[in-house]
Amino acid sequence: MPIKTTLNSLCTNEIYQQLKNDGLVIAVGPFVFCIKSSLPSIASNVEKIYGDFQLLSHDDLIDFYVSIKKPKGLRRFIKPQINFYCDDYSPFLPLPASQAFPLLEWGMNWCIAQHAHHYLLLHSAVLEKNGKSVILPAQSGSGKSTLCALLALNGWRLLSDEMALIDLQNCQLHALARPISLKNESIDVIHKQACETIFGEVVDDTNKGTISHLKPSTFSVQQVEKTTAPFAIIFPKYQAEQVICIESTDKAAAFMNIIENSFNYSILGEAGFQAVAELIDNTQCHTLTYSNTAEVLAFFEELVS
Amino acid sequence: MVTSLLIQVLQEPAIIRHFNASDWNLLLRQASSAKMPARLAYHLKAADLINAVPDKILNHINSEQVKVAHLHTQVHQEVQALNQLFNKLDIKAIYLKGTAYLLADLPLAQGRFFSDIDILLNQDEIAKVEIALKCQGWKSQKTDDHDQAYYRNYMHEIPPMQNIMRGTVIDIHHNILPVCNDNIIDISLLSVDALKLDNISTHCQPSYVLTPAVMFLHSAIHLFHEGELEQGLRGLSDLDILLSHFEESETNFSNQLIDLAKKINQQQSLFYAWRYLNKVLKRKLSTTAQAFVGDYQQQAPNVATIDFIFTNLFTAHHSTTASWQFSVAAQLAYWRGHLLRMPLRLLIPHLMKKSWLQLSELTKKEPDKINKVDALDPRFHQLDKE
Numbered sequence: 001m002p003i004k005t006t007l008n009s010l011c012t013n014e015i016y017q018q019l020k021n022d023g024l025v026i027a028v029g030p031f032v033f034c035i036k037s038s039l040p041s042i043a044s045n046v047e048k049i050y051g052d053f054q055l056l057s058h059d060d061l062i063d064f065y066v067s068i069k070k071p072k073g074l075r076r077f078i079k080p081q082i083n084f085y086c087d088d089y090s091p092f093l094p095l096p097a098s099q100a101f102p103l104l105e106w107g108m109n110w111c112i113a114q115h116a117h118h119y120l121l122l123h124s125a126v127l128e129k130n131g132k133s134v135i136l137p138a139q140s141g142s143g144k145s146t147l148c149a150l151l152a153l154n155g156w157r158l159l160s161d162e163m164a165l166i167d168l169q170n171c172q173l174h175a176l177a178r179p180i181s182l183k184n185e186s187i188d189v190i191h192k193q194a195c196e197t198i199f200g201e202v203v204d205d206t207n208k209g210t211i212s213h214l215k216p217s218t219f220s221v222q223q224v225e226k227t228t229a230p231f232a233i234i235f236p237k238y239q240a241e242q243v244i245c246i247e248s249t250d251k252a253a254a255f256m257n258i259i260e261n262s263f264n265y266s267i268l269g270e271a272g273f274q275a276v277a278e279l280i281d282n283t284q285c286h287t288l289t290y291s292n293t294a295e296v297l298a299f300f301e302e303l304v305s
Numbered sequence: 306m307v308t309s310l311l312i313q314v315l316q317e318p319a320i321i322r323h324f325n326a327s328d329w330n331l332l333l334r335q336a337s338s339a340k341m342p343a344r345l346a347y348h349l350k351a352a353d354l355i356n357a358v359p360d361k362i363l364n365h366i367n368s369e370q371v372k373v374a375h376l377h378t379q380v381h382q383e384v385q386a387l388n389q390l391f392n393k394l395d396i397k398a399i400y401l402k403g404t405a406y407l408l409a410d411l412p413l414a415q416g417r418f419f420s421d422i423d424i425l426l427n428q429d430e431i432a433k434v435e436i437a438l439k440c441q442g443w444k445s446q447k448t449d450d451h452d453q454a455y456y457r458n459y460m461h462e463i464p465p466m467q468n469i470m471r472g473t474v475i476d477i478h479h480n481i482l483p484v485c486n487d488n489i490i491d492i493s494l495l496s497v498d499a500l501k502l503d504n505i506s507t508h509c510q511p512s513y514v515l516t517p518a519v520m521f522l523h524s525a526i527h528l529f530h531e532g533e534l535e536q537g538l539r540g541l542s543d544l545d546i547l548l549s550h551f552e553e554s555e556t557n558f559s560n561q562l563i564d565l566a567k568k569i570n571q572q573q574s575l576f577y578a579w580r581y582l583n584k585v586l587k588r589k590l591s592t593t594a595q596a597f598v599g600d601y602q603q604q605a606p607n608v609a610t611i612d613f614i615f616t617n618l619f620t621a622h623h624s625t626t627a628s629w630q631f632s633v634a635a636q637l638a639y640w641r642g643h644l645l646r647m648p649l650r651l652l653i654p655h656l657m658k659k660s661w662l663q664l665s666e667l668t669k670k671e672p673d674k675i676n677k678v679d680a681l682d683p684r685f686h687q688l689d690k691e
Contacts, residue, residue: 032361061326061361065334087334088624117368267375 008051016043025062027054029176029224030165031116033108034058036067037100039082045101045200049179049213052221064111068100086111099203102211105181109162112176113263119174120166120275121263126159126173127151132231132304133173135164135283137261140208143238146186147296149214153194154297158220159228163263168271171278172227177220179213187212193293230279232303233258235287244295247287254285309620311335314345315542316587318352329362335621339538342369343416347546373416377407383422383473384408388510390437397513398434399425399499401478401523405514408502413546421465421474425496428479431463435477442469451658459485459647459655481523482530483646490569495519517551518561525578526571532642534618534635538585541619544578545586552591559593576601577611584612585619614638 007015007026018024023036024046035046056062067085071094080097083090084107091110095103113121124137125148138144145161152158159175166173179200182190187210191197200213235249235257249257258276259265265272290296310331313320324332336342346366349355358366384404391398400408403419426434447453447464456464461480467473480492499513515523524547528540551558566575579598582588590598602608617634620626643652 058330059326061359062330063361063365088338115365115368117371118364267372269371269375269378271371 005055006051007047007053007055009055012043012047015047016040019043019046022058023065023067025056025058025060026050027056027224028108028178029160030174031063031112031176032056032060033111034062034065035104036065037069037104039068039070039097039100041098041100041201042068042104045213048198049200049215052216052218064108064115066104066107066111068104068107070097084110086114096205099206101200101213102181102203102206105179105213108178112163112165116165117264117267118168120164120168120265120268120272120279122164122166122258123162123261123263124164125161126164126175127156128159128173128228129156129300130304131228133159133228134300134303135173135230135233136236137164137233137258138236139261142236143186144236145180145182146189146238147236149180149182149186149190150193150293150297151300152180152214152217152220153190153197156300157223158216166230166275166279167227168268168275171230171275171282173230174227175220175224177216177224179216181211181213183211184209190214230283233279233283233285234303235285237287237289238291239289240291242289242291244292244299245289246299249285249287251280251285255280309335309623309626311339311341311345311621312538312585312619315348318348318354321349321354322357326359329359331625333362333365335623335625337365338623339621340418340536341539341542341621342366343373343418344539344542346370347412347416369418370416373418376418377414379471379473380404380407380422383468383471383475384512386441387422387424387475388512390441391434392510394430394433394437396426396430396434397499399496399513399515401425401481401515402527405520408504408512409500409514411547412550413543417543421476423476423478425478425481425492427496431477431479435463435466438466438475443467443475444469446474449662451662455655459483459651481526485647485651486645487648488570490571494569495523517555518558518565521547521551521578522562522565522569522571522575526574529574529577530642530645532639532646534638535622537615538619538621541581541585545582545588548582548588557593559591559597563593563597572601573605576605577615581615581619584616610637614641 010018015024019035019042020038023034025032025034035042037043065087068082069085070080070082081094082097082100082103083094084092084103086107092103092107122135122137123139124135125144126133126135127148128134136144136147148158148161158177158180159173161178161180163176164173165176187199187202191199198215200215202210202212204210233254235254255276258279262272262276265276268275288296288299290299310328314332321332332345333342336345342365346355349358355363384400387398401423403414403417404422404424406414406417443466445453445464446467447456453464456462460483462476462478466475466477480490481495482490495515498516498519500516502512502514504512514520521544524540524544528537528544531537531540548558555561562575563572566572576598579590579594583590583598605611613630614634614637617628617630618638620631643656646652647655
């Protein structure tokens with residue numbers, strides 16, 4: 001296998017210049033993004049978080065041209081704002097300039113959710129150990145990202161924190177290995193877990209509170225092209241003071257829960273139904289309520305042993 | 306004027322055989338901004354070139370087709386419900402544009418996205434239908450009095466109605482051009498021969514669409530009265546595909562078009578349609594069409610200006626095609642569009658009122674509230690309403 005060039009091979013200034021000029025081209029799982037921005041905060045965060053990602057060029061096929069730009073006119077100076085663009089189109093309202101990197105992350109999610117209908121897309125974390133992949137579908141606020149970060153720091157391969165990509169042809173899971181978006185108290189919780197964690201800039205006052213992105217492990221990024229078959233679906237719920245509780249989920253209920261967490265189930269029509277049916281048929285499904293880190297890690301360890 | 310890569314491919318699809326990665330990147334970007342990735346697929350399939358498209362690009366094209374298929378399913382369901390309602394009211398409604406192409410199963414419908422269901426009714430039936438629709442959960446999208454009056458007094462349609470549960474939008478027309486102009490089209494000339502489609506099995510009741518010549522001419526009239534041409538190239542490509550289909554299925558289609566255009570005094574729209582199909586997409590015209598275009602050119606007003614507008618705007622509206630000519634053409638088209646909709650004596654008061662309303666709306670807004678959108682979860686951002 002040829003050795004791939006990663007972003008780490010560029011120096012700080014080269015990253016800044018590429019972002020500022022023609023755009024920095026990187027592979028993010030099955031997608032290729034061209035990222036453009038002259039904002040120093042984008043450059044520093046991209047360098048810190050995306051270092052292990054494969055570097056490509058404008059001679060490669062590119063899926064998404066994304067950029068973070070300051071608006072023209074006076075708004076550049078008074079309470080500066082920034083916009084996200086997918087090519088020439090801006091799908092969101094502007095945000096304060098301090099939120100540039102989180103906005104880039106959300107924007108990249110948006111690109112995939114809007115345009116990748118060759119996958120069944122679930123709002124879900126996905127991790128793998130011993131060749132067994134676990135899907136953790138959940139709404140925001142259920143502690144999904146915290147759990148995902150915990151597992152990723154304990155030897156699990158991160159496929160995705162935010163989105164499961166399930167191939168409609170063969171039901172295999174594709175990985176993104178994007179940074180894990182942590183909110184509020186979770187940032188400290190994960191910081192305490194391991195000393196070698198690398199975080200992006202901590203951004204306060206977003207509409208979800210304080211946010212910081214955890215750098216994905218090098219080995220997760222290196223293995224991003226490896227697809228796996230789904231092994232289990234766990235619907236997680238963090239509940240303070242709760243002793244760990246695992247209940248097997250009825251298949252029909254799991255089906256409905258998956259639909260609720262899907263970005264594109266309704267658009268896919270029959271193909272979506274077939275994909276969810278196959279997914280549910282081939283996995284064990286449980287609901288998990290927990291509060292204790294050691295307990296929950298032990299449960300996942302046993303699940304895939 | 307630089308011919309965009311998208312237009313080059315529409316003119317001569319075989320050039321994709323020599324494409325490198327950056328050509329493909331550019332083509333996909335331009336096609337997406339023109340809302341034409343699925344149209345591209347249509348032409349590449351027809352030219353047996355789809356196998357030459359790289360998988361990565363094909364994924365985007367297929368995703369677009371998945372979205373369109375979903376839309377078409379929704380439209381079929383809406384039509385089924387609407388047909389039942391029209392049947393109960395004993396009204397013959399004619400479906401127009403995108404919905405009509407879909408119901409008539411025309412090749413043009415393949416991969417064609419559209420945002421509203423357009424229907425044509427007799428003016429005296431509109432009140433009855435509007436009330437019936439309101440009872441079934443459709444509400445008017447325009448809430449302010451000025452907009453309501455603008456549509457009802459001057460336009461050829463009532464304000465769009467949206468289903469509060471499903472979000473679908475219906476445009477109810479009683480003519481095909483605004484009725485505040487001097488040259489009002491006698492709509493009965495167009496609707497009298499409407500075709501009854503044999504689709505009772507899927508839609509409960511028969512549906513009606515315009516005859517081929519009327520359908521084509523309506524599409525042309527619509528395109529060449531439009532002031533905002535972001536999707537102008539797709540509109541021209543629509544005419545191209547309709548023409549190819551009807552030239553085969555109809556006898557003397559060119560003559561049918563000329564007769565019809567004369568009858569409703571819309572020779573100019575037909576002239577533009579043929580002229581720009583030939584100029585922009587390099588379509589070969591029939592001898593009859595060529596003769597008509599040659600004759601009409603002698604009497605057509607401002608041909609040079611109109612050429613400047615349309616040859617510059619019938620392209621992908623994308624940062625890679627930007628030029629000063631494009632910007633000037635877009636401004637000209639904008640004012641042309643307004644003047645064609647309304648005579649100046651009505652247009653000036655309308656625009657003044659509109660600007661005043663927008664200004665007073667702007668001062669009311671608290672700037673900080675604007676950021677309350679939930680950007681974290683992509684599902685909060687509905688699929689693009691193209």
